[in-house]
Amino acid sequence: MTTQQLVQQIKTKKSFLCIGLDVDLTKIPKHLLELEDPIFEFNKAIIDATHDLCVSYKPNTAFYEAYGLKGWQSLEKTINYINENYPEIFTIADAKRGDIGNTSSMYAKAFLEDLNFDSVTVAPYMGKDSVEPFLAFENKHTILLALTSNEGAFDFQTNIVDGEELFKKVIKTSKTWKNSQNLMYVVGATKAEYFAEIRKIVPDSFLLVPGVGAQGGSLHDVCPYGLNNSIGLLINSSRGIIYASNGENFAKKARDEAFKIQQDLEEILRMNY
Helix, strand or coil: CCHHHHHHHHHHHCCCEEEECCCCCCCCCHHHHHCCCHHHHHHHHHHHHHCCCCCEEECECHHHHCCHHHHHHHHHHHHHHHHHHCCCCEEEEEEEECCCHHHHHHHHHHHHHHCCCCEEEECCCCCHHHHHHHHCCCCCEEEEEEECCCCCHHHHCCCEECCEEHHHHHHHHHCCCCCHHHEEEEECHHHHHHHHHHHHHCCCCCEEECCECCCCECHHHHHHHHCECCECEEEEECHHHHCCCCCCCHHHHHHHHHHHHHHHHHHHHHHHC
């Protein structure tokens, strides 16, 4: 998917919501556990109920890998279902990979070619040769961890290195890599005070923003500083939507929560564009 196609979908749906599909079998409705593939059936119901309110789905691969081969098959069925039924949706493999060149090439092939995700999250710590294999795929996107929403982000990411915070150095350096136009960045909603500075470095890039809702981040803190001329934000919500109910009405309740966020995002778009 091209960036222009993503922007057009945002304008059409009046939403820049990304829904995280982080499926925990201990949290999903118990009646689904009787089915052959409860993870896929849960995802399918959530997707069917919310696809018109969001522009992206983001399965965190750890929640599938934890269940071994069956979990990986559920992930494959989920991405295939989205691509076949809702091809306008931007898909993110939240895998946080990053390794030496040959290994990264295999990771990139797995997620961007075999599973056919539109994008994958990547850790930048090992540098250029660990990221460029992901950037080589045409019309695919690499979402680099820049400033994350967790408490431990302050252990390293905001440390001063040669006169500036490390996360700024990472973002600036990444712009010099081959095919850097295919980069997006993870910036946590709990770090709203940094968005204006990040936008000075990457004014045109999309930012994936986790941490709204359960982690304490606020839409209204992020958007004034994070929006750009092409919207440029994907606001992720996971638990607050997919676990809105553990009863048989779980999909409807998930839609209700997604609708609330979509309405907020529509209002933000109306006020800014």
